[in-house]
Amino acid sequence: xxxxxxxxxSIPQLAAQAGEVTPESCARKVRIAVLGDCATQNFTQxxxxxxxxxxxxxxxxxxxxxQVSQEILDPQSGLHAHRPSFVVLFHAVQTLQDRWAETADRxxxxxxxxxxxxxxxxxxxxxxxxxxxHHNYCLPxxxxxxxxxxxxPASFPYAVRRINDLLAEASASRKGVALVDNxxxxxYHGKRAWLSERDWCQAKQALSPKFLPPLAKVVSxxxxxxxxALVKCVILDLDxxxxxxxxxxxxxxxxxxxxxxxxxxxxxxQRSIAQLKDRGILLAVCSKNHEETARDAFRRHPxxxxxEDSIVAFIANYENKAGNIRRIRxxxxxxxxxxxxxxxxxxxxxxxxxxxxxxxxxxxPEDPAEFVSALAxxxxxxxxxxxxxxxxxxxxxxxxxxRVELRDSFADLExxxxxxxxxxxxxxxxxxxxxxxxxxxxxxxxxNLTTYRHGDSSLAEFAASDRHxxxxxxxxxxxxxxxxxxxxxxxxDGADLVVDTWVMSCRVLGRKVEELTITLLCDRARxxxxxxxxxxxxxxxxxxxxxxxFPRMGFSDAGIDGEVRRFALAVDRHLPASLPIRVSMKLPxxxxx
Amino acid sequence: MKTEASVRxxxxxxxxxxxxxxxxxxxxxxxxxxxxxxxxxNNIVIVMELEEKLGVVFTTAELAGMQDVGDLFRCLAxxxxx
Numbered sequence: 001x002x003x004x005x006x007x008x009x010s011i012p013q014l015a016a017q018a019g020e021v022t023p024e025s026c027a028r029k030v031r032i033a034v035l036g037d038c039a040t041q042n043f044t045q046x047x048x049x050x051x052x053x054x055x056x057x058x059x060x061x062x063x064x065x066x067q068v069s070q071e072i073l074d075p076q077s078g079l080h081a082h083r084p085s086f087v088v089l090f091h092a093v094q095t096l097q098d099r100w101a102e103t104a105d106r107x108x109x110x111x112x113x114x115x116x117x118x119x120x121x122x123x124x125x126x127x128x129x130x131x132x133x134h135h136n137y138c139l140p141x142x143x144x145x146x147x148x149x150x151x152x153p154a155s156f157p158y159a160v161r162r163i164n165d166l167l168a169e170a171s172a173s174r175k176g177v178a179l180v181d182n183x184x185x186x187x188y189h190g191k192r193a194w195l196s197e198r199d200w201c202q203a204k205q206a207l208s209p210k211f212l213p214p215l216a217k218v219v220s221x222x223x224x225x226x227x228x229a230l231v232k233c234v235i236l237d238l239d240x241x242x243x244x245x246x247x248x249x250x251x252x253x254x255x256x257x258x259x260x261x262x263x264x265x266x267x268x269x270q271r272s273i274a275q276l277k278d279r280g281i282l283l284a285v286c287s288k289n290h291e292e293t294a295r296d297a298f299r300r301h302p303x304x305x306x307x308e309d310s311i312v313a314f315i316a317n318y319e320n321k322a323g324n325i326r327r328i329r330x331x332x333x334x335x336x337x338x339x340x341x342x343x344x345x346x347x348x349x350x351x352x353x354x355x356x357x358x359x360x361x362x363x364x365p366e367d368p369a370e371f372v373s374a375l376a377x378x379x380x381x382x383x384x385x386x387x388x389x390x391x392x393x394x395x396x397x398x399x400x401x402x403r404v405e406l407r408d409s410f411a412d413l414e415x416x417x418x419x420x421x422x423x424x425x426x427x428x429x430x431x432x433x434x435x436x437x438x439x440x441x442x443x444x445x446x447x448n449l450t451t452y453r454h455g456d457s458s459l460a461e462f463a464a465s466d467r468h469x470x471x472x473x474x475x476x477x478x479x480x481x482x483x484x485x486x487x488x489x490x491x492x493d494g495a496d497l498v499v500d501t502w503v504m505s506c507r508v509l510g511r512k513v514e515e516l517t518i519t520l521l522c523d524r525a526r527x528x529x530x531x532x533x534x535x536x537x538x539x540x541x542x543x544x545x546x547x548x549x550f551p552r553m554g555f556s557d558a559g560i561d562g563e564v565r566r567f568a569l570a571v572d573r574h575l576p577a578s579l580p581i582r583v584s585m586k587l588p589x590x591x592x593x
Numbered sequence: 594m595k596t597e598a599s600v601r602x603x604x605x606x607x608x609x610x611x612x613x614x615x616x617x618x619x620x621x622x623x624x625x626x627x628x629x630x631x632x633x634x635n636n637i638v639i640v641m642e643l644e645e646k647l648g649v650v651f652t653t654a655e656l657a658g659m660q661d662v663g664d665l666f667r668c669l670a671x672x673x674x675x
Contacts, residue, residue: 041634
């Protein structure tokens with residue numbers, strides 16, 4: 001089921017469709033707990049349905065009504081016994097209002113409430129394995145002071161907004177906390193209908209159940225983003241998607257864009273897309289046009305917001321769009337589920353959905369003036385964080401497209417790789433690389449040998465530990481900086497150096513970085529006084545591509561330990577091949593890190 | 594025009610789909626205690642579906658006052674849905 005569509009279904013429709021999903025058909029499994037100070041059963045059931053329909057099978061623990069503090073603070077509680085990887089907290093503004101009514105010290109109300117919640121977060125984060133998914137408060141409808149309420153510290157609405165701000169600040173320094181902007185959802189759908197007094201009075205529903213499907217959908221977005229399911233590229237049609245009119249018929253001067261009316265609607269849509277580009281979402285074009293004519297519109301039309309150099313892959317021809325999207329995917333080296341395709345034509349949408357069901361293809365509204373709000377409703381571009389690397393991504397992928405073209409121009413791979421002038425900068429984990437390391441370890445699914453999702457604190461411990469070897473590889477070449485593409489954590493165990501974690505960005509596959517990593521491991525193992533490197537492979541539904549990596553690198557089978565397959569290589573048996581990569585070491589000269 | 598039979602059928606369809614019981618037959622005496630999963634959780638979904646599919650809005654007092662399906666039909670009739 002396409003995720004954007006889930007928000008449009010009713011609760012019974014979701015339940016009926018989710019009833020058909022089996023655990024075996026789900027690529028992911030996830031342990032979830034839901035705690036709230038309102039009736040949460042409908043919310044929990046809807047969230048479970050949505051997750052199932054997105055291929056993520058939930059094992060759910062639902063705490064009793066208003067058991068939030070008890071469950072969190074009691075180490076013997078059902079919550080802790082469930083060992084959830086996600087704890088979903090839902091606090092109702094209606095319950096908060098009851099408390100406000102009974103509070104004498106209103107000046108400290110906001111900080112007291114926020115402190116309590118943050119204390120709960122920290123207790124939940126202590127184990128290191130759970131992510132807290134916290135709904136902020138929906139700002140209430142009542143305004144006892146009229147418009148003055150919004151800046152009157154003695155008013156309840158002011159206190160609620162303050163709590164939301166304090167929580168947002170506190171979450172910034174806690175990677176394990178993900179906020180759901182519940183107040184935004186309420187505003188989007190209409191707070192008057194969202195905060196149904198009747199449904200609260202009748203059944204302690206914090207929001208009208210009508211809005212549970214869209215809310216559960218965005219909660220699932222947050223959870224799946226944390227699990228690494230992220231959209232990275234939006235593929236755009238041109239005619240009647242980015243401007244009004246048919247370029248081939250109307251000419252560059254004939255298409256409508258900018259000014260007012262329909263032209264302005266398209267221009268504002270382009271601005272929305274440009275904001276995505278600015279935060280690191282890749283843009284590609286897939287259009288039925290002559291390439292030169294299409295490029296000409298980007299170059300010559302004065303009202304174009306999107307520029308030709310913002311597009312990392314530009315395909316304009318009269319071939320099948322599904323085939324063209326496959327080509328874009330090859331050029332960028334991303335999974336199909338990393339793509340969104342936007343096209344005004346129902347025919348093209350249906351064709352792409354049928355041929356490539358992993359690609360999200362939402363139904364653009366008939367009226368282009370509704371594109372912007374539809375994009376907001378679909379929430380296709382969820383992200384758990386925003387790093388420097390995200391900003392550099394556009395340049396990196398553009399260089400990657402050039403590399404693909406370059407590779408095709410060489411007769412063989414060897415001479416292409418030699419021609420790239422690759423340099424690998426090798427460094428142990430440090431303050432600068434840790435955010436990227438954490439991101440790679442959270443997000444990499446395919447080239448990930450063990451898929452141990454170490455959190456920030458564990459990674460910092462490895463970096464500081466004498467028993468552990470950590471390193472990153474940043475790969476540069478004559479077409480640009482690929483960024484940090486490899487993270488390795490290994491642990492010394494007697495005469496063995498055991499590779500705990502090895503992740504690599506798939507965009508550098510086939511560039512001999514794997515071989516380089518093995519050489520580095522052997523060199524460091526020798527320096528640490530080890531005679532063997534032990535490779536580990538823990539299979540997951542997504543990492544089959546590295547199942548035989550260690551044997552391919554000359555390791556021999558060393559048996560199975562639980563779900564982990566082990567491989568061994570004697571370091572003095574390793575003969576480093578000559579690699580087309582120059583190494584620049586930033587490792588400490590001595591010691592064991 | 595909606596006839597009594599068609600409203601009855603539509604209400605029955607809603608009960609069947611929310612409660613996941615395709616053979617459920619609604620009659621005036623039917624109440625929550627007679628159906629194992631007609632709990633407060635499903636009740637709120639039934640109300641929501643009735644409002645949406647029949648184009649009506651129930652007040653808090655009306656919801657609190659309904660004891661069985663017969664009450665529901667009388668309430669719908671008072672809103673011109675019969």
